[in-house]
Every structure is written in C-alpha cells, then in structure tokens.
Amino acid sequence: MCGIAGLIHRGKSSDVGEELRNMLQALKHRGPDSTGYALYANNDGQNFILRFKVGENVGEGSTSVNEDESVYDERKKIVDKKLADLGAPIIKEEKLTPYSYRYEIQYGKDLMWFSKAIESIENVEILSIGKSLELIKDLGDATAVSERYGLNKIQGTHGIGHARMATESGVDIKSAHPFWGYPFADVSVVHNGQLTNYWNNRRALENKGMRFMSECDSELIAVFLAEKMRNGATLEEGMRESLTGLDGVFTYFVATKDSLGMAKDTMAAKPLVLYESDDLVAMGSEEIAIRSILPQEIDTYDPFDGEVKVWQT
C-alpha cells in the first residue's frame, strides 16, 4: 500500500512541518515501516543544505546492518575531508542521529561531480542537496520521525511526504521515500505503487551516468525525471513522459524549490484525493490526510487516469 501526502501554500509560508506530520500520521495505517518528509523551508538561500547519512543503525526490525557507532564517526571525518578537497566549506553542522547529519555548506560547482565524490565513501548517502529542501526519512511513524528530527518547527511553503509499507525492497532508510532528484538541487519525489519496468529503465539510466542508491522501484521516478530535466525538459514535460516511460501502477508527487506536481498512471490504479483553493493545494492517498489540516467541509476530488498537474508557490 503506502500513503503519500503533499501540500503547497501559494503566496505565503506556513507550518509545513507540522501540517505534513499531521497528514502523514493520518495515513499511518497505509505504511507503518518508515516515514519521510521533503520540506521546502524558509532558509536564507545563501548556502546549500546537505543532508546525508553515514550508515543505518536503525535497530531491530530493519534489514540494515547494525554497525558500531565509531564507524560513523570515521566516515563523517572522511566526508569533512572530501568537502574540504571539493572546496565546499562547512558553515554549520548538526548531528541529528548517530548516523544522520545536516550541513550548511558553500559550493558553486557541478552537483553531480560533488555527489559522486561524497558518495564514493563507503555507506555514505546524500539524502538531499538544496537551498530550501530539507529531506528527512527514517523508520517509524510520522510523529516519531518528526520528533526525532525536530520537524515541527520547520516553516516553509510546501512539502511532500510518504508513509511506507515495504513491498519491493527492504525496511531501511535507503529504500524509504522521498527520493532526492539527483543531481538536481531541491528536487524530491514520493510514490505510491509498483513499477514493472524498473530494471530495464535502471540499466538504461545507469548507462547515461545516473545513480541509484537503493533497489526500491520508486527511486526510478526521481532518476527518470532528473534525467529528463538534465536534457532540457521542464518538470511537467518530464512528468508527462513518465506516463508512458514508466510501466506499472503509480501515483507520485514531485516537488522543486517553487513547485509541486502530481501524476497518476493511465489505469488510475492508485488513489489520490485533491483539494485545491486559491491559496492552498493539499492532496493525499486518502481524504483523512487532508481533513487532518482542514477539518471544515471542503470540496475534494479524485484526479483522473493519466492526469498531470503542477502548482507554483
């Protein structure tokens, strides 16, 4: 199953961290394994926000290998050295969990080159890079992850999130959503469904230099869209191409620094309920997600098969 939720405030910012937590918590029954957030926060836009993990010591219930925490410290030192070598000074650093970090860095060169250098370190994965994107994912429900990472305080314009029931790959952070749209700053994707031409697409995209960090079929959507945009397509054009390029059943959301989009497969096999007004768009796998932030009576609808929509902040 899995549950997805997203919202975008148009022309203003809000408590998106708290709002998305409420929406995802309402969808907990659809995905108890892990929860992820891609929040577009009111950062100053001067520095890149680099969120990365150096391991997955997530304990019982996870398919990840438990490692001694000292290994994480060693890896973190190597990351710091790589950043120095890349000419990316660390302006601020936060250790969020033993294995997860948030850095503010200065960097002005190619992000693909940057990412390959950082991820060449064993078991280091960049969760996101962007000037407003804060991508957080971990095991547990929406409230647990929000409390662990202090997400309730985050204010911003929009966000997407995911409550995961693992079906195609393991219960671990690397397979959790959202996925960063490597190598583009501030691009993230969440997905509900199954993709059946994953390996064909993955092989083709890897031959074009794109990178996959997991074996989760949903990661393909982020990579597929990133590759289209890398070749000059707009976000919406890439999403429309995904309707035929991706095979299977899916409803997915994609967000950039100033937009939020949704796409639904041509069989409309996965649910989506949408609320749209002049100042807010909110959507989720079930209406109760929207009701968690808009309890009053509102008009909602299900987008049809093959529908693609994009909204700006």
Added chain:
Amino acid sequence: MANLKTAEKKTKAQSMGMHTEVLTGKTQQKFFNPDEAENFFYWGTHDVDFNKRTELDVKDMDCKEANNRIDELMGEGYGTIVIKNPQGKHSLGVGILNKLNLIFEGSLGYFGVGSIDGPMVRVNGRVGWSCAENMMAGKVVIEKNAGSCFGAAIRGGDLICKGSVGARTGIDQKGGSIIVGGDAGAFTGFMMQRGRIVILGDVGINLGDSMYDGTIYVGGKIGSYGSDAVEAPMTKNDIDWLDRKLKVAEIGENFDVSKMTKVVAGKKLWNYDALEPTEKKGAI
C-alpha cells in the same frame, strides 16, 4: 420497517428492502418468498419510524464505534439519522440491512455505506473509493464527487453521484443502477454483469472492458471502448427508462437522453453458445 404481518403480499418484499430485479437464465435465483415472511428472520434489522429523527456527531468516534451507535439508534426506533462531522472517515454506515433515512453532513472516506440492503442515504459531501460496494437495495445519493470503484459489485438499488466519479465505476456490477451527473474515469463498467450505468458527462478509456452483460449509457465523449464493448441502438424503452431514472436521481433536468450513446457487451469474449436463449439477448 413495515409490519410484515399487515402488509400487502405484493409489497412485503419491497418493504423488507429485498432484491426485486427479475433475473433470468442460469443466474436466476429466488431471493425471497413473501409467503414465507413470517418464518423469515433478517439478522440486524429493526422496526424504525421515519418520523423519529436524531443526530449523531461522529467527530471523536472511530468507524466501529460510529457504526455500532447507528445500529443502537435504529434499535431505539430512530428512522432518520443525521451524521455530523464524518470528516472523511472510512467504512461509515456499512452493513445496514434496514429501511432508514441516513444523512451524512459531510464527506466519507473509503467503503462508505458498503454492503447495505434497504436504506435511503444522502451524503452532503464527497465519498472515497468503493462507495456502496455490494449494495443490495436502497438509494444512495452523493451530492459532490466520488472516488474510484464507485458502486463496485452492486446487486440492486440506485446509486447516484451528482458530481464526477473516479476509475472503475460499476466494476463487477451485478444489478441495480449507477447514475453519474458528471464525468467518469477509466474502465467504467469493467467486467459488469448486469444492471445499468448512466454517465451524463464524459468517460475515460476502456469503457465497458470485458463486460458480460448490462447496459451503459454515456452522454458525453468516450475515451475508448474496452474489449468486447460495443455500441447498440437506443430504443424507446431506453429513453423512457432514462427519463424516469434521471427524475428519480434529481439530476440531468432537460438532458436529452435520446442523444446518449448506448454500450453493451459484444459477447465475443467467451462462449455464449452454451447459454440459454434468454441470455443470448444483446442487451437488458
């Protein structure tokens, strides 16, 4: 519910909200014999008075608690129940086997009023996936939009949505009528076996895919036909039935039903030669 001992014989079945559609051929079944009414016990039913009205606020209830309370209210004789603050909760109003006026002041989530047999339901809001799934009899009116699988596998009654509906409306439908004032998504009437679907607006791709029987009427554009779904000529009976049904549904005023497209099963997908003559007809 009406008093079965005093009711006219011909109205006993209807009074109990039982299936009244005449079936033919291999699927013919005898659902209820009014002569045996006195020996008939229908679990979960209550004598209710439509003039006895109450409100139930389900804001702080889960669906099981709310449904149990509805059942208790019916047991207390309430025949008109207004549900306040449903707020998109799932599975509200399911399994009601009673005559009842049930009004939801707000939207329902998944599986709203599923497996019902007899009640008159009005939802002053939207419904999620699989509304009224397996409905046997009664009337359900949705004032706004509906999600996918609207009226999945219904066997009788009238299911009406004044807005638009999602994909696979009337999937596996076995009887009754589904009437939609707006548009419908892909695979409308997928594998339907009996009954009628009326869509006043447009429909998506694969209309009537793999339908065995039944009839679909479309007022707008058709995305594409599914396997074995074919157009059929509109008859006077079709037009009269549509005119009547739209009035009952309170939608489509002044809609010219004679210009609708009628879609039936081509019956090429499986061996119809083995059927009885009554089942070889082109449409209901």
